[in-house]
Amino acid sequence: MTLQQSVPARAVVGVTSNRLLVDGVHRDWLRRKYVQALQRHAGVACVILPTVDAEDAREExxxxxxxxxxxxxxxxxxxxxxxxxxxxxxxxxGPDRQDVEAAILDRPRDRLSAVAIESAIALGMPILGICRGLQELNVYFGGTLRPSLAEWSHESGAMHAEKPDRPRDRQYDAAHSVRISSDGALFPIAGTVEAQVNSLHNQGIEALASALRREAWAPDGLVEAASVVGAPTLQIGVQWHPEWHVSTDPLSKQLFKAFGEACVRYCRTKK
Incomplete structure (x- = not known):
């Protein structure tokens, strides 16, 4: 028996990277937390997708x-x-465009997400959007974002903001509750209509795209999870960060498990 025959094939997922500009050098980067959560709790293998420059966006x-x-x-x-x-x-x-500004602007990532979402939707494959990823799905389908939750509401800004006075991993502790729709795609995964989630984001959904269904919302009414209407598989985004404490948080663990299972089912349809 060969090694290839003895090791079961894993589903393979693409994971979006970000652009980092340091000393004039462009780099693609990704936090290890995503890869670890996907490998250990979704049971999938990962391919890191590179960001896209404007001049390359038209290439197939x-x-x-x-x-x-x-x-x-x-x-x-x-x-x-x-x-x-x-x-x-x-x-x-144009050559004078400003594409990358640390913690503010990342147009190469925007381009990557645009072409990746377009392909994933066309192929009918599973999608898991996390934080910015949920917002990307909403914008891609025609929804809008609030530029600043703090400007929208002081209470909301505080609820969803980073907690810089805490150690980094403690910033990703549960920050507020979410209400989960009892008849959506998230409820069978969560097994409950209410959960505690972490929250570290400045922007948030203003108008939800008509192609998306609200799956969960915060006490201030902000959409915290949404799924693609009529999707042939699990295509969902969450505003929180399930990758951070996935080994100890039941909802995070169940979300990655469900995504991994959807990827395996999709993989089998291609054989």
């Missing part, structure tokens, strides 16, 4: 990569979304 690279994958993970990041770029990834090609 994404379909070639996505067609080999069994799922897509849209990761979180501190940068805000540029809706114009995510909706039209080949725009803003």
């Amino acid at each position: 690279v994404a379909p070639a990569i996505m067609g080999r994958l069994d799922g897509l993970v849209l990761t979180g990041d501190e940068s805000n979304i540029d809706p114009a770029v995510l909706i039209a990834p080949a725009s803003l090609t």
